[in-house]
Amino acid sequence: MQKRMNINAIEPKALKAMMGLETYLSEISISKTLKELIKIRASQINSCAYCIDMHTKDALKNGETQQRIFLLNAWKESEYIFSDEEKMALAITEEVTLIQQKGLTDATYEKALSFFNENQIAQIVMAIVTINAWNRIAISSHLPVGKNFA
Template sequence: MNTTPRLNWFKTVPKAFEALLSVNTAIANTTLEKKLVDLVFARVSQINGCAYCLDMHVRDLRKEGEGWQRINSLPTWREMSLYDARERAALAWAESLTRMADRHDARDAEYEALKAAFSDLEIAELTVAVAQINSWNRMNVAMHVPVPVKPLE
């Protein structure tokens, strides 16, 4: 395991970094609930192995009042009754888009479940959010962005 940062991509490509921050601002101003977005961000970060983003979004979830059982159960959300239909549809869609090469057979069914729980606007907003967290994950994993060590609450 190598956790030595490779390079500070934030400073190396500042315009790209600022563009990603702008997309985050747009996502923060969508109609989607922040807790739902952070559940999706945490789950995608788990799949992609992005320790930095996972740590950040778990902390955000805790600040929003999310309990440890739901946070700890994210990898097994399909087997738990802790998530409502809207969250389940969003998590399935996020997983499908994150694992694009592996999920072709299920994407239509996942989209139908999404349509039952979200408006067209929300579907587009959620899809942008999933694409965005995948971008952050890929940059942070590739560059070994370190996780600040501090206690979780």
């Protein structure tokens, strides 16, 4: 892959703004486990190798199992592997990431209210929006897997 711009070096204010979102996400009420599942799943959908690599490693350090990571792209068929709450967050992740299809549907939003309050749904959406932005940065700038962003 051809080397491309280093956004951190040429647009540090943009990276600082993204890091502001990360600071916000570190303080929200949804669990770290759920945040990592969201990050991995969105990155799988977007085919962002850089982010898949980073967030699977982070998830493992946080106590996630290899089995759950291996089965994440088949979560709908993994009946007993993911909790109903996790499945709901993953459904939201897919609908928001694949926004061109239908976006977050009314049916999914209404069902999500049985697991999360509106604040938590907003936090989940912000986690999804943020990882989707990171995926686009990593893919557009050809970040090599396993390398530091800086």
